[in-house]
Amino acid sequence: MTNIAVSSVITGREDRDAGTEKDVHIGTRGLDLYYGEAHVLKSVSFDMYRSSVTAFIGPSGCGKSSFIRCVNRMNDFIAGARVTGELLVDGDDIYAPGTDVIALRRRVGMVFQKPNPFPMSIYDNIAYGPRLFGVTDKDQLDDIVRRSLEWAALWEEVQDKLGSSGTGLSGGQQQRLCIARAIATEPEILLMDEPTSALDPLSTARIEELIRDLKKDFTVVIVTHNMQQAARISDYTAFFLMGELIEYGKTSKIFTAPDEARTGDYITGRFG
Amino acid sequence: MMSRFSLQTRRSKDRAATLLLYCAALLLCAGVFFALYFVASRGWQVISWEFITEPPRDGMTAGGIWTPLVGTLQLTFLSMMATIPVGVATGLYFSEYASDNAFTRILRLAIRSLAGVPSVVFGLFGLSLFVVLLGFGSSMLSASLTLACLALPLMITASEQAFMAVPKEYRDASYALGATRWQTICKVVFPSAASTVVTGIILSVGRVAGETAPIIFTGAAFYTPGLARSIFEEVMALPYHIYVLATAGVNIEQTRPIQYGAILVLVVLVLSVSSLGIWMRRRRL
Incomplete structure (x- = not known):
């Protein structure tokens, strides 16, 4: 909130309007993350907006992947992981005692760095999430599978082989299958942890196109090592360095006139 | 130079x-x-069809090995019924639930020590626990449970390794979709590990089928006129039958060919079961 306000003042009315019009979907207030002794995130405070794409950039080990794993509480599985401060999704602190983590993960989908389809059929991969929540009706599942695959721009390629194994697809197809699987449960937020880093340029282009479409229905948070990718697909960019949020604002602003010298240095490839 | x-x-x-x-x-x-x-x-x-399908006759100097052969199959089957659920559940616990603390370290140490205990000690343990204390008497049940204890370390280790081998990515994907731990185990971990677990079961069968010492005190019979009809009866078993033929027969010279025939059947049985397990394990890797 504070950061976007600062950049709005600098860049003028247009940004300020955009900032106030959009509603906050994910917000953090003094968020700290520790893995045992290691202080991974240091007092991070900012807001991400509904139906936008926010890109996280920064060198390896800067905490950006750890951050998105806070949003669906996947860090819970790491022994010694500890979070202080607030992480708000729709205004509710998801680290408050009594939070239903299972329900949270239904609202916050995730796509991983390495495509990780289950060793099951394409159909069963997509139906996995809905089945977890008790959808058993065949027609309804058929409908979800078709819609999710269409959403993920994979339907035309796989419609004739829904029964064959998801692991038999190409890397790019597997990743779109994973995206389809993540959106089959209709989450509000989609977290993507370097979703194209294991893919060839053509598959990457397809997925970038897909992400631009997905933001109509989802709030997308994406971690990327690819500066061009962040510039191409995101509305907002957050630059992390050694666990600190150095700068956050409109992507157009971050990539053309960053306030921080370190942001500019990283983007232009002077370090990282 | x-x-x-x-x-x-x-x-x-x-x-x-x-x-x-x-x-x-x-x-x-x-x-x-x-x-x-x-x-x-x-x-x-x-070795002939009659040798396999006829019970011993005339003070075990004639006839076949039908009764001890079936007895061994019964013992193996019943012991697996006990070992598989406990072993697989413990393997699941270690792989999916246990964190690394003093309790689980002691538990692991206990299982490793159990694997090194001589089989005759299992026999005496079974005698005091199942036969005497629990009152099952010298019976198929007591002998099977004793064999089950013997096979347990192998079964636990095999199933833990099978579950550990399931890629973390599958678990991540499942949890990220909002699955509970139990849903993840049932839908992802178990199906992916099932064939490796089966290999562990087969190796345990091979281990159990040839054991003599654990069953001598707990339920193996010197001789029974027919097959055991209940788990509370004593049974003849191939390994013990061989021991009897070699040491305690009425006429050892006359029983010698039968003894070697019985050994051959047991060896072939155990070897083929173990080979099947090893072949399945190699195919997985």
């Missing part, structure tokens, strides 16, 4: 070492094959 000489010595040393190691390996193989040949050459004459 000097260097040429030393090169020669090094070469001959290398050859000698190679030869020595080959000999050691050859000796081992020779030992195994000699034992197999020894058993097969003495046992094969008596």
